[in-house]
Amino acid sequence: MKIAVCVKHVPEGSSKIDAASKRLDRSGEGALNRFDANAVEEALRLKGDGDSEVVVVSLGPPKAADSLRKALAMGADRAVLVSDDAAAGSDLVATSRLLGKALEREAADLVLFGQQASDSDGAVLWAAVAERLQRPVVSQAAELAVDGGTLRVKRQTEFGYDIIEAPLPAVVAVSDAINEPRYPSLKGIMGAKKKPFDTLSLQDVGVDAADAGEAGSRTTVIGLGEPPARGDARKIEGDGDAAQAIVDFLAEKRLI
Amino acid sequence: MSILVFVEHHGNELQKGSLGVLTKAASLGDADVAAVLVGAGVTALASEAGKFGAAKVFVADGDAFEPPLPQARVDVLAKVAQENGYDTILLANSVLAADIAAGLSARLDAGLNWDLVDITSDFTGKRPALQDSVYVDVGWTSTPRIALFRAGSFDAAATAGGEPEVVDVAAELSPHSQSAKVVGQELEESTGPSIEDADIIVAGGRGLGAPESFTLAEELARALGGAVGATRAVVDAGWYPYAAQIGQTGKVVSPKLYVALGISGAIQHKVGMQSSNVIVAINKDPNAPIFEFSDLGVVGDVHEVVPKLTELVKQRKSA
Numbered sequence: 001m002k003i004a005v006c007v008k009h010v011p012e013g014s015s016k017i018d019a020a021s022k023r024l025d026r027s028g029e030g031a032l033n034r035f036d037a038n039a040v041e042e043a044l045r046l047k048g049d050g051d052s053e054v055v056v057v058s059l060g061p062p063k064a065a066d067s068l069r070k071a072l073a074m075g076a077d078r079a080v081l082v083s084d085d086a087a088a089g090s091d092l093v094a095t096s097r098l099l100g101k102a103l104e105r106e107a108a109d110l111v112l113f114g115q116q117a118s119d120s121d122g123a124v125l126w127a128a129v130a131e132r133l134q135r136p137v138v139s140q141a142a143e144l145a146v147d148g149g150t151l152r153v154k155r156q157t158e159f160g161y162d163i164i165e166a167p168l169p170a171v172v173a174v175s176d177a178i179n180e181p182r183y184p185s186l187k188g189i190m191g192a193k194k195k196p197f198d199t200l201s202l203q204d205v206g207v208d209a210a211d212a213g214e215a216g217s218r219t220t221v222i223g224l225g226e227p228p229a230r231g232d233a234r235k236i237e238g239d240g241d242a243a244q245a246i247v248d249f250l251a252e253k254r255l256i
Numbered sequence: 257m258s259i260l261v262f263v264e265h266h267g268n269e270l271q272k273g274s275l276g277v278l279t280k281a282a283s284l285g286d287a288d289v290a291a292v293l294v295g296a297g298v299t300a301l302a303s304e305a306g307k308f309g310a311a312k313v314f315v316a317d318g319d320a321f322e323p324p325l326p327q328a329r330v331d332v333l334a335k336v337a338q339e340n341g342y343d344t345i346l347l348a349n350s351v352l353a354a355d356i357a358a359g360l361s362a363r364l365d366a367g368l369n370w371d372l373v374d375i376t377s378d379f380t381g382k383r384p385a386l387q388d389s390v391y392v393d394v395g396w397t398s399t400p401r402i403a404l405f406r407a408g409s410f411d412a413a414a415t416a417g418g419e420p421e422v423v424d425v426a427a428e429l430s431p432h433s434q435s436a437k438v439v440g441q442e443l444e445e446s447t448g449p450s451i452e453d454a455d456i457i458v459a460g461g462r463g464l465g466a467p468e469s470f471t472l473a474e475e476l477a478r479a480l481g482g483a484v485g486a487t488r489a490v491v492d493a494g495w496y497p498y499a500a501q502i503g504q505t506g507k508v509v510s511p512k513l514y515v516a517l518g519i520s521g522a523i524q525h526k527v528g529m530q531s532s533n534v535i536v537a538i539n540k541d542p543n544a545p546i547f548e549f550s551d552l553g554v555v556g557d558v559h560e561v562v563p564k565l566t567e568l569v570k571q572r573k574s575a
Contacts, residue, residue: 015386016386017385017386017390017392022392091367091368092358092361092362092367092368093361093362093365093366093367093368096358096361096362097362100362116523118523120385121371121385121523122370123354123370123504124354124355124357124358124361124368124370124404125358126355126358127326127354127355127356127357127358127359127362128358128359128361128362128368129362130327130359130432131327131330131358131359131360131362131363132362134430134431134432135432136327136432136433136435136436137326137327137355137359137436138436139351139354139355140351140505152439155351156351156505156506157324157350157351157352157505158266158350158351158505158506158507158508159266159443160441160442160443160498161441161442161443162323162324162438162440162441163438163439163440163441163442164325164436164437164438164439165436165437165439166435166436166437167435170435170436175505176524177488177492217367217397218361218365218366218367218368218396218397218398219367219368219369219394219395219396219397220394220395220396220397221392221393221394221395222380222393222394222395223392223393224390224391224392224393225390225391225392225393226390226391227384227388227389227390227391228391233550233551233552233553234551234552234553235547235550235552235553235554235555236552236553236554236555237542237555237556242538242554242556242561242564242565243561243562243564243565243567243568244564244568245552245554246536246538246552246554246561246565247565247568247569247572249536249551249552250513250536250569251572253513253534253551255456255480255512255513255534256480256569256572256573
């Protein structure tokens with residue numbers, strides 16, 4: 001079985017939006033989106049000692065190679081980075097198109113995603129990619145098993161749990177409750193440097209520049225504004241008076 | 257200007273969030289507003305959608321739509337939007353609706369803006385970003401536009417509208433839309449007063465330390481006259497039943513008062529309670545994200561602060 005895991009390189013620490021480009025400032029240090037580590041872990045768990053191949057795929061700036069290396073250090077077999085200046089600023093329409101093309105080349109039996117991107121809070125990409133690939137999709141997977149050519153997923157919704165079966169090839173987004181991602185071992189980190197790593201341009205994946213980046217996007221950022229003030233938010237250190245302070249606050253707000 | 261609103265149902269009930277979005281759509285000037293209902297035996301729910309502003313309700317009713325899966329719904333929405341030329345498609349966020357919106361975005365090459373909390377009549381969306389520290393104005397460069405709204409963004413308000421025109425939709429399903437099957441379900445129906453309707457909620461997280469400590473939350477809730485909620489982490493750990501789970505998976509609540517005990521405020525939880533009117537958080541970690549969206553944050557040990565607080569509330573109420 002071949003498993004592709006889509007991962008995102010996200011800014012670390014406190015993020016900010018660049019006022020000129022109105023895009024997230026990605027100039028600082030970055031790291032593997034922590035929700036994607038759950039997807040990498042699940043792929044490695046499904047592989048076990050078997051002969052499945054786990055390939056990690058990312059769309060991002062050249063620095064996104066760091067996050068792919070981390071996934072390789074965890075145990076993934078191969079990495080593919082789609083990186084092209086013309087792809088910067090891609091929205092969901094453009095990103096799903098690009099990732100879809102890159103994934104078509106891989107023809108994986110199973111494509112995994114983490115449950116959201118920690119930078120944009122986006123939690124939708126898998127469904128758009130599944131549509132590009134014309135494959136079934138299941139999100140919020142809390143348990144995942146593959147039996148022959150069939151996928152079995154237990155997933156959590158607002159109303160309880162659904163058990164869903166789908167034929168492979170399929171796309172699954174795993175919940176961060178599905179597992180506890182491993183840390184790369186020293187041996188894994190050393191070994192990652194020797195693993196196959198492909199960097200692809202737009203041309204390599206067969207997408208025109210007009211269909212990528214801002215040109216290929218259908219949404220736009222118009223402006224940035226201040227959030228509405230949350231009243232006068234207060235923070236107090238817990239000492240003997242904390243309980244009284246809460247009661248006073250609730251009384252002031254006419255809640256008791 | 258014509259707006260299509262996906263109206264989600266569970267059992268025989270239309271979801272409050274969807275009706276809120278429908279209410280908002282109907283308030284956007286002289287737009288032609290229609291609802292889309294997809295499921296098995298949902299035709300009877302169409303007139304209910306009419307009460308919240310839909311002049312027309314497109315209904316795809318059939319056994320194929322019984323399982324709450326997104327892809328067959330993408331087929332229906334794509335057909336309705338294309339054949340009738342709707343330029344805007346609105347959805348209230350849910351596990352199901354998010355997957356429908358994104359699938360539809362790829363199917364129609366239509367821009368999707370998600371996590372919106374508002375939209376204007378000239379279709380500028382408002383999206384909080386970076387832990388809600390920035391409000392971004394977002395737009396679309398082509399039609400159709402797709403917007404996915406954060407839970408609790410709009411109140412549902414019935415209008416004096418009459419019976420809506422009901423249009424049956426016979427959508428042909430794509431092969432990949434029918435291949436996933438729901439083979440089992442464990443639905444947990446809550447007993448007692450629903451936390452979704454409670455004015456006051458006291459919720460507990462992993463910071464309570466042990467399942468027994470949930471009595472702290474229960475006693476404070478009793479003193480305040482509220483209900484008890486829980487985070488996914490403690491429900492997963494078996495400390496509290498799933499029916500009380502608040503978050504992305506779980507209930508979405510917006511009470512007048514939300515008291516968070518030992519809850520860090522992870523995004524999974526935050527999306528379920530951030531539209532509460534007043535949020536009070538007690539957590540011993542001064543850097544817990546919950547303090548960033550609390551009206552009153554108390555850095556302290558729940559085991560010390562909460563018993564005193566419960567006592568003071570009781571005294572005040574009996575005074």
